[in-house]
Amino acid sequence: MKSKGLSLLLLVFGSLLNIEQCSSEKILVLSFISTKSHKLTYMPLVEELGKRGHDVTVLSPILSPKPMKNVRDIMTIDGVNLMDKFIKEQNFDLFKMKEENKQMNPFLMFGWFEGVCRDTYDLPQVQAILNESFDLILMQPMFNDCALGLVYRLKAPLVLFSPVSIANFLAEKVGVYFPPSFIPNVMLGLPAEMNFFQRFQNFGMEVMIRATLYFLYEPKVEEIYREKLGNDIPSASEILGNASLILSNGHFSLHSPKPLMPDIVDVGGLHSAPAEPLPKDLEDFIKKGKDGFILFSMGSAIKGDMMPEAKRKMILSVFSKLKQQVLWKWESETMPDLPKNVKLSKWLPQQDLLGHKDIKMFITHCGGGSTEESIYHGVPLVGFPMLGDQLLNAELAKKHGFIVDLDWNDATEEQLMDAIQEILNNPKYRNNVQKLSTLFKDRPTHPKDLAVYWVEYVLRHKGATHLRSAGRKLNYWQYHSxxxxxxxxxxxxxxxxxxxxxxxxxxxxxxxxxxxxxxxxxxxxx
Missing domain, CATH: 1.20.5 (Single alpha-helices involved in coiled-coils or other helix-helix interfaces)
Structure with a gap:
């Protein structure tokens, strides 16, 4: 009896070992072109996959902020932040673009990144990846579509991650067409309940984006990866259309509900987490004031030190008159006329600050990650939406009543001061964002765990082709009959x-x- 019991115990132990071994698949996280803010949105997923025993390789131009268990970092551009390099070489000034009322079309911008894409394919670390095998590839599309040739050659199931709530142009790759009558285009910042003129404008933008993708953007990325890896590689649309799953960094509590299929999963707030204790220098600075503090950041792509001098002085003049301490993300960390209640920093632990008990508001450009973190931590906003999805994020925040937004071009010292005082003195903004925060967090599982579940689901079921709807085989006209x-x-x-x-x-x-x-x-x- 003892020998039988021992045999059974060994069998169970051996089975557990086999399960652990079977669950340890090789995953490639692929990114030829990226911003720091975009990468930060999916890194918690990467870290969790590593913790669960998966062998994760991250191929990216930006080094991960910290070493992680079972995660191998491979930089495509050694020691260089791609966005910094791009801004310097192209004289890319988002403040100037905003002042000239130029809209940022991400697909037309690809021409500026074309050289980076070609050079990335020639790097030895990328060529070495071609000699490896992977069980799954995780990729952020848009800009990165030139890496689809590598995806095709590796022959692994593809999971796409959208750093913002999924847009129509990506959803339709997997057979889902959002009606432009009530799903606003991410570039326009329109409300969900549109009047006739807004629906007319929204429909026109959808047509223009489709035309840009089909005639300009996709032929260019296809030319690059076919030049590097062979002419037998299919179109970008076909490769994306074979994706097993799309993880969308959105949620219906903030964005308007969308008609999603099972192969599109909302994981908005994936990167949001409870606040950790602040570094001593920041905590000491906050404690110097008795009226709390204000956080001001324009994100990672919009460089504060490129701000027009007149605007910098205007903002600083307002800050100098406040009772609150102000933490300002500023690249140089020096400013000759800096008041005592303002502290500059090249980097700030944004989530830990947003979760701090003494924060009063967040002055922001309304980027997707910043907006979601503000909702998670229940912090009202003063917004300077600049370009792209920031306009839509500001519109959504306005709909939910937790922002006072200002036009960057026309904002005056008086308007900024009034906006700050409105947030400080009117409790409705904080009440509204805290109500939304409750809705945003009220889910059966944390979005990180949900994302991990679905990635592992695709791994378990070898691509999970059963999730795909018949809509993938229909074009726009057939889909809507x-x-x-x-x-x-x-x-x-x-x-x-x-x-x-x-x-x-x-x-x-x-x-x-x-x-x-x-x-x-x-x-x-x-």
Whole structure:
């Protein structure tokens, strides 16, 4: 009996070992082009996958902020932050673009990154990846679509991560077309309940983006990866259309509900987490004041030290008149006329500050990550939305009532001071964002755990092709049955014409018979 018990114990132990070994798959996190803020949104997922025993390789131009268990970091551009390099070489000034009212079309911007994409393929570390095998690839599309040639060659299931709530142009790759009548385009910042003119504008933007993708963007990325890896590689749309899953960094509590299929999963707030204790220098600075503190940051891509001098002085003048301490993300960490209540820093632990008990508000550019972190921690905003999805994020914050937004071009010292005082003195903004925070957090599981579950689901089921809807095989016109509607209209039109022709012929015949009956002489002649 003892030997049988021991044998059973060994069998169970061996089975557990086998399960652990089976669950340790190789995952490639692929990014040729990225910003720090975009990478930070999915790094908690990468870290958790490593903790669960998966062998994760991160190929990216930006080094991960910290070493992680079972995670191998491979930089594509050694020691260089790609966005910093790009801004310097292209003289890319988002403040100037905003002042000139230029809209940022991310697909047209790819021409600026084209050289980086070509050079990345030639790097030895990228060539070495081609000689490895992986069980799954996690990739952020947009800008990175030139890496799809590498995805195709590696022949592994593909999971896409959208750093913002999924846009129509990405969803339709996997057979989901969002109606432009109530799903606003991410570039326009329109409300979900649009009037006729807004729906007209929204529809036009959707058409323009499709045309840009089809005629300009996708042919260019296809040219690059075919040049580097062979002409047999299919189109970008086909490779993306074979993705097993899309993780969307959105949630219906903030963004308008969208008609999603099982292969698109909302994981908004994936990177949000409870606050950790602050570094001593920051905590000491906050404690110097008795009225709390304000956080000011324009994100990682918009460099504070490129701010026009007149705007810098205007903002600083406002800050100098406040009772609150102010923490300002500023790249140089020096400023000659800095007041005592303002502290500059090249880097700030944003989430830990947003979760601090003494924070009063967040002055922000309304980036996707910053907006979601503010909601998670229940902090009201003063917003300077600049470009891209920031306009939509500000519109959503306004809809939920936790922002006072200002136009960067026209904002004055008086307007900024009024906005700050409105947030400080009117409790409705904090109440509104805390109510939204409750909705945002009220889920059966944390979005990080949800994302991990679905990634492992794709691994377990070898691509999980059963999640794919038949809509993937339909184009826009077929998906909305426009071709069927046209066929019905044609059939009905033909039938109506035939009926009309028959009735017309019968009417003429009847009229002739009536005339003949009235005129017997004509009848005899006939």
């Amino acid at each position: 426009y071709d069927v509607i046209l066929a019905y209209i044609t059939i009905i039109t033909v039938l109506l014409y035939v009926i009309y022709a028959i009735l017309r012929s019968l009417t003429r015949l009847l009229c002739r018979l009536v005339r003949n009956k009235k005129d017997p002489k004509k009848q005899k002649t006939n």
